[in-house]
Amino acid sequence: MKISGLSFSLLVAFSVSIFPSQAQKNLSLEDAIQQGLQNHYSIQIAKKREKQALNDNTLGNAGFLPTITGNFNKNYTISGLDQEFFGGLRAPLVQSGVNSNSSNTGVAMVWTLYDGKGMFILRDRFKELQNLGAKQTEATIENLIALISASYYDIIRQDLRVNNFKKGLEISNDRLKLAKDRFEVGQGSKVDFYSAQVDYNEDKALLLAQEQSYLSTKIYFNTLLVREHMIDFDVVSTIELLPKLKLEELKNQALQQNPNLISALLNKKVADMDIKNLQSQQQPVIDLVAGYNYSTVNNGAGFGVSRGSSDVMNYGIRASINIFDGSNQKRRIQNAKINAEIADLQVLDLKNTLVSNIEKAYVNYENALNLINLETENYGIAKQNIDIAFDRFKVGIATSYELREVQRNAVAAETRLIEAKFAAKTAEIELIRLSGNLL
Structure with missing residues (x-):
């Protein structure tokens, strides 16, 4: 040819013009x-x-550090009551739309010792x-x-x-x-x-x-x-x-x-x-365990405890x-x-x-x-x-x-x-x- x-x-x-000459260095x-x-x-x-x-x-990923978890629960209930008592000692109890609630808050720790x-x-x-x-x-x-x-x-x-x-x-x-x-x-x-x-x-x-x-x-x-x-x-x-x-x-x-x-x-x-x-x-495996819980209750019913609270702390050692x-x-x-x-x-x-x-x-x-x-x-x-x-x-x-x-x-x-x-x-x-x- x-x-x-x-x-x-x-x-x-044309081939040379493919590259811009001003950018050449x-x-x-x-x-x-x-x-x-x-x-x-x-x-x-x-x-x-x-x-x-x-x-x-990290130490935590290797298991050297404790794990601590927290939880919180809040429950609401609406209930009805229709109760009669033996011997007529008290009048029948009839209620509807009774509102009650309870809560539970806690924290727990597990620390592996061995x-x-x-x-x-x-x-x-x-x-x-x-x-x-x-x-x-x-x-x-x-x-x-x-x-x-x-x-x-x-x-x-x-x-x-x-x-x-x-x-x-x-x-x-x-x-x-x-x-x-x-x-x-x-x-x-x-x-x-x-x-x-x-x-x-x-x-x-x-x-x-x-x-x-x-x-x-x-x-x-x-x-x-x-x-x-x-x-x-x-x-x-x-x-x-x-x-x-x-x-x-x-x-x-x-x-x-x-x-x-x-x-x-x-x-x-x-x-x-x-x-x-x-x-x-x-x-x-030996773990150190500890925890704390706090609970409350509000009872809308006309008997028993109307409201109350409790707290519990626990600790100990667990082996498995x-x-x-x-x-x-x-x-x-x-x-x-x-x-x-x-x-x-x-x-x-x-x-x-x-x-x-x-x-x-x-x-x-x-x-x-x-x-x-x-x-x-x-x-x-x-x-x-x-x-x-x-x-x-x-x-x-x-x-x-x-x-x-x-x-x-x-x-x-x-x-x-x-x-x-x-x-x-x-x-x-x-x-x-x-x-x-x-x-």
């Missing part, structure tokens, strides 16, 4: 991470869950759940930092590829002008001129596709930072690597500080505490123990022990997977480093070949096909170098994330 110069210019102008990786951590919904959700765990970690140390176990359990919530938040933060970092360097990769294709297009443009001039003065063939035109159009199409990919990557990145999708920004188009990472250090650090592994260990602690908590429920509940408590303890065994297996599985992932990422990392060295050399040779081939083409020694092949090799060599640097950087980020060093 042939794309005219005017059509290409309009398409590029430099964006560092550190600033992007800060915005992501502040705005991203996953961080907000993780922090709210962590706050829930903090709210649950429950087989269950309250102490629950206190420690809530503390570990709070620690677990903090570690889960940390894991969420590290995952987001890794994602933002990899996406940031993907933008750099896309930008470098755009510049690479632009350089290739410049060569094609110079070749097209030279072929056209030769054809017009009768020193070149029409085939060479048309071939140069087709190759130029092909390179323009490749550049347009790459610019579209670059803009799409920016839109995704803005979405990741939870900000206006069309905000434009610039990045420093270099991919710098850290000093070479060491495999054994990464594995040792991961086994000590990887937040997902620490979360699994905390889950194992919680599972062990669940066993102890259920076992404590087999012990007697589960003697038999259909072996349900035993069943719950057995299941809790199985859960603890599962949690232990999950820790071992996570350790195994963690070390495996580090080793696989390190293989990718080393391979990318080796490719960088190789492709750096290839790119240097390819650039020299471009200069030589173009000079030969100017004097008519090299053919149009030879120049095109040299040009393609140069573009491909730089593309491979860009991809190798990006692969090394993403592997580096993943290794740091797995080792728990991103924070």
Whole structure:
């Protein structure tokens, strides 16, 4: 498909106009991470869950504090009476619409003094759940930092590829002008001129596709930072690597500080505490109980007490123990022990997977480093070949096909170098994330 110069210019102008130029500014990786951590919904959700765990970690929730309840009742009655007495000792009593009322006000307290140390176990359990919530938040933060970092360097990769294709297009443009001039003065063939035109159009199409990919990557990145999708920004188009990472250090650090592994260990602690908590429920429970009640009565009937009140205070100690509940408590303890065994297996599985992932990422990392060295050399040779081939083409020694092949090799060599640097950087980020060093 042939794309005219005017059509290409309009398409590029439209693509660039997607982003408002007045909003364009430099964006560092550190600033992007800060915005992501502040705005991203996953961080907000993780922090709210962590706050829930903090709210649950109280003495009252563990059972250390007494429970006090109050009650108030007020009852009204309307009744009728028709009574006759033996021996005519008194006249018959006939009444209707007799209004009476009574009230009862009370407060009761139960304070557990001993429950087989269950309250102490629950206190420690809530503390570990709070620690677990903090570690889960940390894991969420590290995952987001890794994602933002990899996406940031993907933008750099896309930008470098755009510049690479632009350089290739410049060569094609110079070749097209030279072929056209030769054809017009009768020193070149029409085939060479048309071939140069087709190759130029092909390179323009490749550049347009790459610019579209670059803009799409920016839109995704803005979405990741939870900000206006069309905000434009610039990045420093270099991919710098850290000093070479060491495999054994990464594995040792991961086994000590990887937040997902620490979360699994905390889950194992919680599972062990669940066993102890259920076992404590087999012990007697001793409660301190106390209460106070105040009652009043207003009797509208013409006999008995017309009105009165009373107050009662009671206190004492109550003891209870589960003697038999259909072996349900035993069943719950057995299941809790199985859960603890599962949690232990999950820790071992996570350790195994963690070390495996580090080793696989390190293989990718080393391979990318080796490719960088190789492709750096290839790119240097390819650039020299471009200069030589173009000079030969100017004097008519090299053919149009030879120049095109040299040009393609140069573009491909730089593309491979860009991809190798990006692969090394993403592997580096993943290794740091797995080792728990991103924070």
